[in-house]
Structure formats: structure tokens, C-alpha cells
Amino acid sequence: MMIPILNISTQALFGQLLLGLINGAFYALLSLGLAVIFGMLNIVNFAHGALYMVGAFCAYFLLNLFGLGYWWALLIAPIVVGALGVVIERTMLQRLAGLDHLYGLLLTFGLALIIQGVFQNYFGSSGLPYAIPPELQGGSNLGFMYLPNYRGWVVVFSLVVCLATWFMIERTKLGAYLRAATENPSLVRAFGINVPLMITLTYGFGVGLAALAGVLAAPINQVRxxxxxxxxxxxFAVVVIGGMGSIMGSVVTGFMLGVVEGMTKVFWPEASNTVVFVIMAVVLLIKPAGLFGRTA
Amino acid sequence: MTAHAISSSAAIDAAKRRDELIAFAVLFLVLAAAPAVIYPFFLMQALCFALFACAFNLLIGYVGLLSFGHAMFLGLAGYVSAHMAKVGTIDIGSANFGIHLNFGPMNPLVAILFGVAASAILGVLTGALAIRRQGIYFAMITLALSQMIYFFCLQAPFTHGEDGIQGVPQGKLLLGHIDLSQQTTMYYFVLAIFVVGFAIIHRVVNSPFGDVLKSIRENEPRAISLGYKSDQYKLAAFVLSAALVGLAGATKSIVAQNASLTDVHFAMSGEVVLMTLVGGLGTFFGPIVGAFIIVAMQNYLAGFGQWVQVIQGVIFVACVLAFRRGIVGEIAHRLGISL
Known part of the structure; x- marks a missing residue:
């Protein structure tokens, strides 16, 4: 079935829409992690992309060295990378407390260079294949389009993780401590709550989300x-557009920009690489604090 | 303030100026004599990067703005000056409507000026956007904008995408009296450009304008409350920095006779941060020292592949954790002087 819209088949249109949603899911998971980390540590975690990659490699190693498949990877990779994050926070980031926030950016940039450089040395720049788990192979015909099961799973699962994170931070007691510690760490400490531990675990949780996104991406984008x-x-551009003030804001902005990028691929492919940056520039002109940001 | 305090602060200023003048003279003499012992092509490259780092330092060191996108100015100026020196056409807009000029291959100095102008214009556009946010947002915005310029350079016809612009003629100056294809001549041409750029930065930092920039770095709300329009000052500093980075990039493309995507990639933006950090943020001579060290390291370790990147990362981490003053900053601190 073909309904031509501006000479573009519905299959291509919905295909790109789905790809956009998937990219949006990754944007949402990563910017969510960045926002959570920034809230507690006041650090922009430049190593986020590198740790996302480590998450994907974890899945690859688990499969090829230990024979543990996708579902195990989905559980273990975030824990491994989260533990790595805890080590990074305890040994390095903690020493930057009280310094200009820019030093956190520089330190994590250096970490990203190290991590990516080491992996490039051993694996070059080409991609390693990672198969879609058997349970999610194949696809379903939705009438207007063919939906590969794995892609549908990625969108739904990311959405669930994002909403769970939102719920945990905005609606539970632990989240309330977290938000309070973001506002006024010394006061929360005075109430007998171990804020340094909370900070460490927050960093571990944030990079764990990145690793989770990495595992989800492994069967789609290969492991590079x-x-x-x-x-x-x-x-980063997504974060600037959304503003880091709100959890839900990061999620909505992430999915939205993924879709916009996907649509740009259909209607104006040359601009698809830059459309997010252009949107960022427009948002900065109109609402400098970001769509969901509070002016600070 | 008492008369005594005024005279002693004037004395400190004079001593500071004397220290700087001596250091500047020593640096100039060393650089003028250097080609006798060090491979001139390496020196020219290092000088271009040194100017790049000094111009970057103007923002981070004296205004407190960390730009993570300065490669866009280096790369764009490199492309524009290489294109002007080799082809010399300007095509903006469609075939029927737009600007279409054909100057033919230009002399290198004019080509460099075109590169500087391009970077300055880009500086106005990106700076006006970036200064709308502060701190880490400023860094992320400049990074994102430079990535946009990267894709522009990848797709624009005049840059030749992945191939870059190769075989840029070095040309002659002053009606053919100065032949830049002579390596020694080229070296002193580059040195002259570097000294001019460095002197501009020094003059700006020590001017009343520079004092306002430093006050914005220390306490922006207070600077605003004193009546300074901090946005205008920040934009002016940003554009000046962009133009001087453009000068470095344009000169670099004439020296290396090519312009490529390497110079506009965000890894280059990271490298200039590293150079400045190693030498010492907010010091006059630090970025120069840092640039020479990083360029030398890259030359010597070129055979080690991606380990260079790992080493750079380690240096980054080490500097941030334990060595935040940088080399020159540390020396100046120990000696109790300002360099």
C-alpha cells in the first residue's frame, strides 16, 4: 500500500519516524543521565558518550567471552559501568568539589579521550556486529508499515525506563532526598543523610543509564x-534546548528532537545532520533558558 | 587610597611590565634564532598553534568563558584563505541571485585577511548566540555550533569535503620581492604574524577594556551593577578571539599548503584547551609553551596511533586534578611574578 505524500511513500515516512523515535530514545536516556548528574554534581559529564560506548562493548564482551546474551547484558552492563562511574566519582570527581564547574567538564573530557583511545587501539574504528536477541527478531505488519520488533522494543523500553526514573526522582522519598540535596546539600547533611554517598550513587546511576542506552543501541548501530x-x-545540544532543570523536560525534548531529525531525513536529507543545532540556535534566540529550563 | 599605596601599586605595575617586557624580548630572540637549530616547518606549525592557544586563552583566561568550539574559527579561516590563495572566487546564493566574484588566486596576505574576516563574521554570529548562556552551557553551545560548522565544511562545495583543499600556493609578497616558498622567508613571515597577534592580545588585556573583561570574569553581576554592559564586552572579546584564531588558521593553511577537516573537527577544539591548560590558563606565555609541548608530543608520538589520544587524556586528567596552574602559571607562582 502506498499513499504518496509529496512523492514519499508512507513506508519511508513511518520508517524514518521510527528511526527518529529510536534516536530520540537514546537522546532521552543520555540527556536524562546528564541532567541527573548535573543536578547533583554540577558537572557536565563529557565522558557520557564514551561510557555509552563502554555499555555497548560490555554487551559484546558478555556475549563473546562469557556466553551471556542480550537480556543479561541489559542487566549487567549498567551495573558494571555504574560501578566504573562510582570509582571515577570517588577517585577523581570528588576532588573537584568547590572548584569552577568547568574543571569537571575538562576532567571528563580527558576521561572520554582515554576511554575512546584505548578502545580504538584494540578495536580500530570499524563496527563489531551484535545480533538482535532471538525473542525480538522479525517484525509485525501494522497495516500502514512494517515494524521490526526490536525497534519497537527499544522505543517502549526506553520510555518505561525514563518514566521510572522520573517517578523515582519526583515521587519517592529517595527522590525527595535527592532533590533536597540538589537544592541545599549542607542542610540535608545536617539532617543526617549521607550526601556524599548519594552524589556518588547518582553519578553511577547516570552513567548506568548511558550504558543501558549503549546496550539497546548495540544491535542497531553496531558496536564501535x-x-x-x-x-x-x-x-549536549538536546540538553541546551530542553534545559537541564527538569527530568520530564529532558525526556520530552529527547524524543521530540529524535522525531524532528527523522522527519528532516525524509524531507531535506542534507540538513538532517545539522537540524538539531539549528533548533538549538533558534531556541537560544527565543528562550535562552531552554524549553523546560528555569532561568538561573 | 593613600599616596603611598598609589605609588607602591604603580611600582608593582612597573615591575610587572618590566618582567613581561624581558620575558617577551627573550621569547622573541629565541624564536628568531630557533630555525638554526630546530626544523623550521615544525616551528611554523607550533607558532600557528601558539597563536591559536593565545587567542583561545584571551577568552578563558581573561573573561572566564570556556569555548569548546574554537576549531570552527581555525578551520573556517583555513578553508577561506586556502580557497582565496588558490582559486579566489566568491559564490554566495544561486546562479541568478547572489554574489559572484572572481578575483583569481590572491597574494597570501590578502588571502589571510579574507580568512580572518570570515572567522570574525562567524564569531559575531556564534558569539551572539553563545553569550546568551553562561558557564558550562556556553561550552556546550559553542561545541554544538562548531559541530554545525563541521558539517557545513563537509558539505560545502568549495572545501572539497573529505579531500580538503590541497596544493595551496604560498605565493609572493610586495610585488614579488618576498618569496614565501623560501622556507626561511616563510618562517619570518609567520613569526611576524605571531608577534603581531600576540602584541594585540597583550595590548587588549592590559587596556581599560581588558580590565572590564577581568572584572566580568571575577564577578559579572557586580560589573553589570557598575554600569558595564557585560554582554557587549563578552561579545567583543569573543569576536576578537575568533578573528585572532582565524589569523592563526589562515596562516596555518598557507604554511601547510592545505586545509582539511582536521582543523574544524571538535578534537581540535579539545586540543587547544589542552595546550592552554598545560601551559597555564590566564598566563601570557603559558599557551605558547603549551602549544609547543603538545605539537612536539604529537610529532614524536605520531607512530603510536591512538595512544597519543590516550596520553592527551591522561595529561588532561592530571592537569585538572593536580596541576591546575599549568607550567608557566606554576613557575610564575613560585617566583612570585606575573608572566
Whole structure:
């Protein structure tokens, strides 16, 4: 069935819409992690893209070295990368407390260079294949389009994770402590809550989300040492557009920009690389604090 | 303030100026004599990067703005000056409507000026956007905008995409009296450009304008409350920095006789941060020292592939954790002087 819209088949249109949603899911997971980390640590985690890549490699190693498949990877990779994050926070980021926020950016940029450089040395720049798990192979015909099951799963699962994170931070007691510690760490500490531990775990959780996104991306984008390098710049633009003030804001902005990017691929392919940056420029002109940001 | 305090602060200023003048004279003499012992092509490259780092330092060191997108100015100026020196056409707009000029291949100095102008214009456009946010947002915005320029350079016809612009003629100056294809001549041409750029930065930082910039770095709300329009000052500093980076990039493309995507990629933006950090943020001579060290390191370690990147990352981490003053900053701190 073909309904031509501006000479573009519905299959192509919905196909790109789905790809856009998937990219949007990754934007949402990554910018969510960045926002959570920024809220607690006041650090823009430049290593986020590199740790997303490490997450994907974790899945690859688990499968090829230990024979543990996709579902195990979905559980183990975020824990491994989260633990790595805890080590990074305890040994390095913690020493930057009280310094200009820019030093956190510089330190994590250096970490990204190290991590990506090491992986590039051993794996070059080409992609390693990672198969879609058997349960999610194949696709369903929705009438207006063919939906590969795995892609549908990625969108739904990311959405669930994003909403769960939102719920945890905005609606639970732990989240309330977290938000309070963001506002006034010394006061929360005075109430006997271990804020440094909370900060460490927050960083671990944020990079764990990045690793989760990496595992989800592995069957779609292949596993490459530089898979997060350019991606993280787009995520930064997403963060600027959404503003880091709100959890839901990051999620909505992430999905929205993924879709806009997908649509641009249909109607004006040359601009698809830059459309997010153009939107960022427009948002800065109209609402400098970002769509969901509070002016600070 | 008492008369005594005024005279002693004037004395400190005079001593500071004397220290800087001596350091500047030593640096100039060393650089003028250097080609006798060090491979001139390396020196020319290092000088271009040194000017790049000094111009970057103008923003981070004296206004407190961390730009993570300065490669866009280096790369764009490199492309424009290489194109002007080799082809010399300007085509903007469609075939029927737009600007279409054909100057033919230009002399290198004019080509460089075109590169500087292009970077300055880009500086106005990107700076006006970026200064709308502060701190880490400023860094992320400049990074995103430079990525946009990267894709522009990848797709625009005049840059030749992945191939870049190759075989840029070095040309002659002053009606053919100065032949830049002579390596020694080229070296002193580059040195002259570097000294001019460095002197401009020094003059700006030590001017009343520079004092306002430093006050914005220290406490922006207070500077605003004193009646300074901080946005205008920040934009002016940004454009000046962009233009000087353009000068470095344009000169670099004439020296290396090519312009490529490397110079506009965000890894280059990271490298200039590293150079400045290693040498010392906010010091006059730090970026020069940092640039020479990083360029030398890249030359010597070129055979080690991606380990260079790992080493750079380690240096980044080490500097941020334990060595935030940088080399020159540390020396100046130990000696109790300002460099």
C-alpha cells in the first residue's frame, strides 16, 4: 500500500519516524543521565558518550567471552559501568568539589579521550556486529508499515525506563532526598543523610543509564569505539534546548528532537545532520533558558 | 587610597611590565634564532598553534568563558584563505541571485585577511548566540555550533569535503620581492604574524577594556551593577578571539599548503584547551609553551596511533586534578611574578 505524500511513500515516512523515535530514545536516556548528574554534581559529564560506548562493548564482551546474551547484558552492563562511574566519582570527581564547574567538564573530557583511545587501539574504528536477541527478531505488519520488533522494543523500553526514573526522582522519598540535596546539600547533611554517598550513587546511576542506552543501541548501530563521540555533541545540544532543570523536560525534548531529525531525513536529507543545532540556535534566540529550563 | 599605596601599586605595575617586557624580548630572540637549530616547518606549525592557544586563552583566561568550539574559527579561516590563495572566487546564493566574484588566486596576505574576516563574521554570529548562556552551557553551545560548522565544511562545495583543499600556493609578497616558498622567508613571515597577534592580545588585556573583561570574569553581576554592559564586552572579546584564531588558521593553511577537516573537527577544539591548560590558563606565555609541548608530543608520538589520544587524556586528567596552574602559571607562582 502506498499513499504518496509529496512523492514519499508512507513506508519511508513511518520508517524514518521510527528511526527518529529510536534516536530520540537514546537522546532521552543520555540527556536524562546528564541532567541527573548535573543536578547533583554540577558537572557536565563529557565522558557520557564514551561510557555509552563502554555499555555497548560490555554487551559484546558478555556475549563473546562469557556466553551471556542480550537480556543479561541489559542487566549487567549498567551495573558494571555504574560501578566504573562510582570509582571515577570517588577517585577523581570528588576532588573537584568547590572548584569552577568547568574543571569537571575538562576532567571528563580527558576521561572520554582515554576511554575512546584505548578502545580504538584494540578495536580500530570499524563496527563489531551484535545480533538482535532471538525473542525480538522479525517484525509485525501494522497495516500502514512494517515494524521490526526490536525497534519497537527499544522505543517502549526506553520510555518505561525514563518514566521510572522520573517517578523515582519526583515521587519517592529517595527522590525527595535527592532533590533536597540538589537544592541545599549542607542542610540535608545536617539532617543526617549521607550526601556524599548519594552524589556518588547518582553519578553511577547516570552513567548506568548511558550504558543501558549503549546496550539497546548495540544491535542497531553496531558496536564501535567512536559510537558515542559525535553522538554526545548532539545530546549536549538536546540538553541546551530542553534545559537541564527538569527530568520530564529532558525526556520530552529527547524524543521530540529524535522525531524532528527523522522527519528532516525524509524531507531535506542534507540538513538532517545539522537540524538539531539549528533548533538549538533558534531556541537560544527565543528562550535562552531552554524549553523546560528555569532561568538561573 | 593613600599616596603611598598609589605609588607602591604603580611600582608593582612597573615591575610587572618590566618582567613581561624581558620575558617577551627573550621569547622573541629565541624564536628568531630557533630555525638554526630546530626544523623550521615544525616551528611554523607550533607558532600557528601558539597563536591559536593565545587567542583561545584571551577568552578563558581573561573573561572566564570556556569555548569548546574554537576549531570552527581555525578551520573556517583555513578553508577561506586556502580557497582565496588558490582559486579566489566568491559564490554566495544561486546562479541568478547572489554574489559572484572572481578575483583569481590572491597574494597570501590578502588571502589571510579574507580568512580572518570570515572567522570574525562567524564569531559575531556564534558569539551572539553563545553569550546568551553562561558557564558550562556556553561550552556546550559553542561545541554544538562548531559541530554545525563541521558539517557545513563537509558539505560545502568549495572545501572539497573529505579531500580538503590541497596544493595551496604560498605565493609572493610586495610585488614579488618576498618569496614565501623560501622556507626561511616563510618562517619570518609567520613569526611576524605571531608577534603581531600576540602584541594585540597583550595590548587588549592590559587596556581599560581588558580590565572590564577581568572584572566580568571575577564577578559579572557586580560589573553589570557598575554600569558595564557585560554582554557587549563578552561579545567583543569573543569576536576578537575568533578573528585572532582565524589569523592563526589562515596562516596555518598557507604554511601547510592545505586545509582539511582536521582543523574544524571538535578534537581540535579539545586540543587547544589542552595546550592552554598545560601551559597555564590566564598566563601570557603559558599557551605558547603549551602549544609547543603538545605539537612536539604529537610529532614524536605520531607512530603510536591512538595512544597519543590516550596520553592527551591522561595529561588532561592530571592537569585538572593536580596541576591546575599549568607550567608557566606554576613557575610564575613560585617566583612570585606575573608572566
Amino acid at each position: 569505539p567512536l559510537m558515542g563521540a559525535d553522538f554526545i555533541i548532539v545530546v
